[in-house]
Amino acid sequence: xxxxxxxxxxxxxxxxxxxxxxxxxxxxxxxxxxxxxxxxxxxxxxxxxxxxxxxxxxxxxxxxxxxxxxxxxxxxxxxxxxxxxxxxxxxxxxxxxxxxxxxxxxxxxxxxxxxxxxxxxxxxxxxxxxxxxxxxxxxxxxxxxxxxxxxxxxxxxxxxxxxxxxxxxxxxxxxxxxxxxxxxxxxxxxxxxxxxxxxxxxxxxxxxxxxxxxxxxxxxxx
Amino acid sequence: xxxxxxxxxxxxxxxxxxxxxxxxxxxxxxxxxxxxxxxxxxxxxxxxxxxxxxxxxxxxxxxxxxxxxxxxxxxxxxxxxxxxxxxxxxxxxxxxxxxxxxxxxxxxxxxxxxxxxxxxxxxxxxxxxxxxxxxxxxxxxxxxxxxxxxxxxxxxxxxxxxxxxxxxxxxxxxxxxxxxxxxxxxxxxxxxxxxxxxxxxxxxxxxxxxxxxxxxxxxxxx
DNA sequence: CCTTGTTTCTGACGCGACGTCAGTTTAGTA
DNA sequence: TACTAAACTGACGTCGCGTCAGAAACAAGG
Numbered sequence: 001x002x003x004x005x006x007x008x009x010x011x012x013x014x015x016x017x018x019x020x021x022x023x024x025x026x027x028x029x030x031x032x033x034x035x036x037x038x039x040x041x042x043x044x045x046x047x048x049x050x051x052x053x054x055x056x057x058x059x060x061x062x063x064x065x066x067x068x069x070x071x072x073x074x075x076x077x078x079x080x081x082x083x084x085x086x087x088x089x090x091x092x093x094x095x096x097x098x099x100x101x102x103x104x105x106x107x108x109x110x111x112x113x114x115x116x117x118x119x120x121x122x123x124x125x126x127x128x129x130x131x132x133x134x135x136x137x138x139x140x141x142x143x144x145x146x147x148x149x150x151x152x153x154x155x156x157x158x159x160x161x162x163x164x165x166x167x168x169x170x171x172x173x174x175x176x177x178x179x180x181x182x183x184x185x186x187x188x189x190x191x192x193x194x195x196x197x198x199x200x201x202x203x204x205x206x207x208x209x210x211x212x213x214x215x216x217x218x219x220x221x222x
Numbered sequence: 223x224x225x226x227x228x229x230x231x232x233x234x235x236x237x238x239x240x241x242x243x244x245x246x247x248x249x250x251x252x253x254x255x256x257x258x259x260x261x262x263x264x265x266x267x268x269x270x271x272x273x274x275x276x277x278x279x280x281x282x283x284x285x286x287x288x289x290x291x292x293x294x295x296x297x298x299x300x301x302x303x304x305x306x307x308x309x310x311x312x313x314x315x316x317x318x319x320x321x322x323x324x325x326x327x328x329x330x331x332x333x334x335x336x337x338x339x340x341x342x343x344x345x346x347x348x349x350x351x352x353x354x355x356x357x358x359x360x361x362x363x364x365x366x367x368x369x370x371x372x373x374x375x376x377x378x379x380x381x382x383x384x385x386x387x388x389x390x391x392x393x394x395x396x397x398x399x400x401x402x403x404x405x406x407x408x409x410x411x412x413x414x415x416x417x418x419x420x421x422x423x424x425x426x427x428x429x430x431x432x433x434x435x436x437x438x439x440x441x442x443x444x
Numbered sequence: 445c446c447t448t449g450t451t452t453c454t455g456a457c458g459c460g461a462c463g464t465c466a467g468t469t470t471a472g473t474a
Numbered sequence: 475t476a477c478t479a480a481a482c483t484g485a486c487g488t489c490g491c492g493t494c495a496g497a498a499a500c501a502a503g504g
Contacts, residue, residue, distance in 0.1 A: 020454075021500095043350050046490065062492065124349040128265050135405075161432075164378060167416035171401045171424060178400035179393045182359075194389035201385060202393060206424045210383075210431040218462050243471085243481075268461065279483050284463065 004078050009034050010116065011078065026064045026074075028054050033071055034118060035057070042072075042121040042128075069129040076122050079115060080139055086109075086111045091146045097154055098212050102200055105176075109196045112180040113189060120185025123177070143173045151207065172203055231256055231337065233300065233426060248286045248296075250276050255293055261409070264294075264343040264350075269306060291351040298344050298354075301337060309335045313368045319376055320434050322439055324422050328396075331418045334402040342407025345399070365395045373429065382429050394425055 011030040032053045036045060045068060047061045065071045090097065090104035112119060126136035147169035154160040176199060183190040204212055233252040258267060267290060269283045282423045287293045309349040312319065312326035334341060348358035369391035376382040399419060426434055 012244070025452085028363075041349075041352075043352075047492090048490075056452095058491095059455080059493085060453055063452075067492080090293065126344040128350050130263075130265075163417050167412075167420040168422065168423065170404075171397060171420045174400040174404055175393060175397035175424075178396035182392070182396055190389075194386050197386065197388040198393045201390065202397075202424060205427045209245070210427065210433075211263045247481080269463090270461075278481095281474085281484080282482055285481070289463080319452095 004091055008038075009078070009118065022064070023052075025056070025060075029056075029061065029064055030071070030074060033075065037121040038117050041186075042124040053159060067129075069125060069132040072122055072125040072132055073135055075118065076139065079122065081127060082111050082115070083108070084142075087143070087146070091150055093144075097150075097159060098204060098208055101208075105196060105200045105203065108176065108179065109192050109199070113184045113192045116181070116184030116189055117186060120181045123181050123185070138171060142176060146169050148171060156205070161209075167207065172206065175199070175202065230260075231300070231340065239374050240243040244286070247276075247278070247282075251278075251283065251286055252293070252296060252300075255297065259297075259343040264346040264406075267343075289351075291347060292293060293343055294347040295357055297340065298357060298361065301341060301344065304333050305330070305387055306364075309365070309368070313372055319381060320373075320426060322432055323425055323430075327422045327425065330398065331402065331414050331421070331441060335414045337401045338403070338406030338411055339408060342403045345403050345407070360396060362399060365394050376429070383397070383431075390428065394428065397421070397424065 011027040011034070031051060033045070033050050036049060047068065048058050050068075051058050051061050051070070052092070065074070077128065086107035087104050088099045089107070093100055122136060126133045148165045151160055151163075151165040151169055155162065155165065172212070179195065183195045184192070201213060233249040233256070251272060255267070255272050257275070258271060269290060272282050273280050273283050274288075274294070287296070294377060308329035309326050311329070312322045313320055348355045366388070370387045373382055373385075373387040373391055377384065377387065401417065401421065405417045406414070423435060
């Protein structure tokens with residue numbers, strides 16, 4: 001595990017005794033799962049495997065989660081916030097969209113690099129359970145909505161050509177998700193730099209045109 | 223099942239008695255699997271479920287396949303050919319690449335629309351078995367290689383700017399795979415037309431520039 | 445310190461799916 | 475019809491799941 005750039009994800013690192021024991025135990029289980037999924041794929045995850053390092057019995061697991069997919073749901077909730085925060089710049093903020101877009105992709109790549117195997121586990125888990133599949137695709141859909149809105153807004157300002165915003169947003173989001181997961185979801189992870197450049201190039205040339213690629217700004221003429 | 227455009231996939235529709243019985247039974251099982259996966263997800267597939275409509279016992283399955291993933295491997299071999307054939311125009315042929323690219327995406331969308339749920343099943347199966355995961359990602363890698371080669375060739379001819387071919391090809395291929403699977407992998411399938419347009423737009427504007435979008439040709443000046 | 449009630453935990457169970465094997469049935473051949 | 479090889483089957487042991495009745499740990503009141 002000599003890869004660099006891994007700031008381990010920890011749930012509730014505060015062992016405050018005030019906090020109800022149930023919450024703390026739940027965090028212990030989540031952390032065990034995170035640790036497991038950092039090195040081994042979701043398909044190898046069993047209740048026994050998660051619980052073993054905690055010293056608790058297998059049955060105890062079911063006091064905190066209905067099943068493994070409910071646990072994954074809890075992990076998704078954590079990751080989801082990190083990712084939304086990363087994508088924030090392009091989605092929310094105002095200003096010349098090209099540098100914002102670069103910034104957003106920059107952060108997105110960083111987060112996915114740091115959490116790669118975990119995110120891949122979430123994506124894998126989505127294929128094996130109908131309920132969690134809904135949760136995961138809802139997460140992706142939230143991105144579709146946000147990107148669609150942003151594209152349409154930029155179209156109103158004449159920055160993006162008259163394309164069908166929703167399916168393009170859909171496709172570009174799948175691009176990100178599956179590229180990032182394929183690149184960083186397993187060890188050894190790919191070099192993030194070429195991934196970052198490729199994603200940026202694809203998004204920018206598709207939405208804002210090839211000519212915006214070299215200049216850091218240049219769309220919004222002041 | 224009133225969706226249009228489904229030409230059912232059949233393995234060895236020839237019930238020639240000359241052909242060894244083993245081969246015919248194998249085809250029967252494959253067809254049962256195809257039928258099952260057209261309406262239900264891979265996660266619901268069990269050996270008992272595949273064998274039930276065949277009238278054979280569960281144990282008989284293991285005479286033909288090591289396990290369910292070996293069966294998926296066989297299905298991949300079939301689909302793989304269809305898909306390679308679809309992508310052929312852009313990869314192999316010579317000439318103005320933009321219309322070739324449109325043609326290739328056109329065919330690719332059609333195949334994925336026709337086989338959607340089955341392809342999704344393959345992609346899902348890849349996450350649950352280490353061996354089949356290799357096979358599936360090998361399939362995707364073959365596309366990476368082909369696309370990389372084509373990009374580099376077009377770069378030599380000055381048709382594509384000086385970008386890092388491999389990671390861009392990688393990203394664009396994940397784009398196709400995950401978009402097509404998400405769009406057509408389950409019922410009801412999305413309208414293929416916007417998907418086709420979006421993919422074409424993304425590939426073309428990324429590789430050949432925004433200005434090539436409207437004209438069906440125009441890159442190769444004769 | 446000893447009850448008492450609640451929270452937390454556990455061993456043991458039944459279930460469903462897997463993959464195997466010894467042995468039976470079927471089909472082809474002489 | 476008899477024989478042989480191919481095709482098939484019932485039954486078994488294993489593993490992981492999710493449940494449940496009850497044990498253990500813990501907190502509070504007497």
